[in-house]
Amino acid sequence: MKFFIDTANIEQIKEAQSLGILDGVTTNPSLVAKEGIVGREALLKHYVKICNIVDGDVSAEVIATDFNGMIKEAEELSALHPNIVIKVPIIKEGLKAIKYLSDMGIKTNCTLVFSPGQAILAAKAGATYLSPFIGRLDDIASDGVDLIRKIVSIYGYYGFQTEVLAASIRSTQHIIQCAEAGADVVTSPLDSILGLLKHPLTDLGLQKFLSDYNSTVGKK
Numbered sequence: 001m002k003f004f005i006d007t008a009n010i011e012q013i014k015e016a017q018s019l020g021i022l023d024g025v026t027t028n029p030s031l032v033a034k035e036g037i038v039g040r041e042a043l044l045k046h047y048v049k050i051c052n053i054v055d056g057d058v059s060a061e062v063i064a065t066d067f068n069g070m071i072k073e074a075e076e077l078s079a080l081h082p083n084i085v086i087k088v089p090i091i092k093e094g095l096k097a098i099k100y101l102s103d104m105g106i107k108t109n110c111t112l113v114f115s116p117g118q119a120i121l122a123a124k125a126g127a128t129y130l131s132p133f134i135g136r137l138d139d140i141a142s143d144g145v146d147l148i149r150k151i152v153s154i155y156g157y158y159g160f161q162t163e164v165l166a167a168s169i170r171s172t173q174h175i176i177q178c179a180e181a182g183a184d185v186v187t188s189p190l191d192s193i194l195g196l197l198k199h200p201l202t203d204l205g206l207q208k209f210l211s212d213y214n215s216t217v218g219k220k
């Protein structure tokens with residue numbers, strides 16, 4: 001199972017990288033906007049900065065919604081660094097772009113996925129990663145984790161190579177549920193990743209070990 005961080009924030013990416021468990025980064029236009037990046041040139045520089053921190057795939061999303069525009073942007077983005085993965089929305093033009101890029105040997109991440117049908121099309125087109133948004137499904141009283149389960153099972157039947165990258169993670173519990181559902185990758189905010197470390201018995205146990213040591217072995 002791979003761990004990606006879902007942010008464009010350099011400090012958070014550095015912190016996740018320092019944990020030694022980070023396999024990649026996902027960004028989207030909203031996450032990039034949060035960092036106050038202004039202008040295309042600044043954005044491209046920001047992507048390169050991220051690629052220089054993490055030794056793994058870094059998703060950068062296209063803004064164009066037509067095939068030619070998507071390919072033009074994809075070429076610009078993939079020239080930035082070998083680890084750039086082109087994030088493309090699951091729309092008709094996006095599907096064509098994924099097929100084209102996949103034939104060219106360029107990695108893609110098919111995004112804004114909310115149904116098994118979209119997942120099948122993306123896999124048929126040769127997407128490297130598929131990003132179902134589980135939190136946004138939960139937001140509308142649907143079951144996001146169940147979508148992961150269904151897609152993993154469908155991909156398993158047919159041997160599709162596309163990796164299921166669970167996105168729109170809102171909690172530590174989501175990470176565990178996606179792991180149980182067989183997601184290949186989970187992309188999460190830093191807080192949700194750090195939440196995996198937490199257990200009150202760990203804290204209590206450590207406190208006891210330290211106080212026992214200090215009252216005997218460590219006594220001056």
Ligand code: G3P
Nearest residue numbers: 006028135136167168169
């Ligand atoms: O990377 C896209 C996805 O993770 C978005 O998450 O929280 O905006 O639904 P969210």
